[in-house]
Amino acid sequence: MIKLISPDDIKTSTSYLNQLVDVIQENISGSSTRRSYEVFVTSSIAGSSTYSVTSSLFQTVYDQSYLLATANEVLDMTIGLYASSSTVTGSSYTGADSSGKLLFSSQSMMMREKVANYQEYAQYLLGDKSLQFNSPFNVTTIDATSPINEAIFINFKRLFARDKIKPETFAMKFYTTGVLDGSPGAGSAEKLIFNGLTGSNINRTSTSGSSIFSDVGAASSPQFGFGGQVGNIVNASNTSSNVGLIFYDQGIVILDAKKVLWASQHVSGTIGAMGPGSSAVIGSSKGNVSASFIPDLFVSASVDDIVKCIASTRFSSGSDTAITFQNITNINSSLVFCRATADEFNYSTNPTSTDTNGRIVVIDPGFEDTQRTFSFITSVGLYDTAGDLLAVAKLSRPIEKNDEKDLTVRVRLDF
DSSP states (O other): OOOOOOGGGEEEEEEEEEEEEEEEHHHHHOSSSEEEOOOEEOOOBTTBGGGOOEEOSOEEEESSOTTSTTOOEEEEEEEEEOTTSHHHHTTTEEEEOTTOOEEEOTTSOSHHHHHHHHHHHHHHHHSOTTOOOBSSTTOSSOOTTSBOSEEEEEEEOHHHHBTEEOTTOOEEEEEOSOOOTTOOOTTSOOOOEETTEETOOTTSOOOSOEEEEEOTTTTTSOEEETTEEEEEEEETTEEEEEEEEEETTTTEEEEEHHHHTTTTSBOOEEEEOSSGGGEEEESBTTBOTTOBIIIIIHHHSOHHHHHHHHHHHSSOSSSSEEEEEEEEEEEEEEEEEEEEOTTSSOSOOOGGGBOTTSOBOOSSTTOTTTSOOEEEEEEEEEEOTTOOEEEEEEEEEEEEEETTOOEEEEEEEEO
16 A cells, blocks of 8 residues: 655654764874875976975875775874965065965975965865964954964864864874974083984974863854854863864864974974985084974975974874864754554555455455454555655564554654
């Protein structure tokens, strides 16, 4: 039998599912779980390819070795610079050409790409690539600490962020201080030697100076912008200290590098550069002995070198949680109430259910006129107006239907 379902028999509802996501330290810091895409190449000098530099524009973190077919992309990480910041304008910035392309000296690396990264996020999240991110987001009076000039961008993949990140569930353990080896002594030059370089700390895992950054307080005072709901990321030990932003609907975290890193800390080590062997030394007697993480590393190093430094040294390399949050999955449901009154669906429409005279075949022959008919409902089919079967709902067990019962089967379609 077929029965028409009226609009009154269809209801819609929305429910939410939360999932806890943990990103462990080793996944971010490990070389086999963090993948680079070397698509940017500088020109070579005198036709020698060994003088060129190759770098990614971002790196992807996986939940296991990315060489495995079962590996899942967890997040992307990159950095960006605000075009009018002192880091950009003070890095031998020489203006722009007739087409608007920014021009820099050869001492800097990928400055146009770093600015373009920042502008891309500003366009996507603020609605205008010329705008600047500020922390806190709703700041009314912009002071010297509010603008985010050097940004660390973390994009969580749709598989893990789902429809959005749940406000006030985000937390991240981050080492703000780099390895102290190589810091200049009082009135003296560096004295520690590591791998042949004076005080190399650019790729050495931090072991102290960790902080917890979270979006505590975001749920009680929700904020909204062009990119959806926004929360301020603060230092958990001092919630008045704003260090970044989190865009919940997009699953994007923006950290102010000057606030989450010891910006003026001495940095030294080897980075990619235009020169013999495609490398150069930063922060030692071989090159800029007073170099710091900001602005020197953010100007002189490629995106790959900077992301590698942050990912491999500032999240440690253990099995503890580095980043955690809860996501939200929106479940939209259509509830279809399939109703059968007392005189409906009491026998099967199978041709074998009736005899040659059209009477219903009963269990006890000879009692066709007196025995009450009944059926067992096992499934419900939903058809369109053309009679095409669209969906089948199976009951967990057969339900008896007879002329003394009204039966309603609720079919739930989630999408």
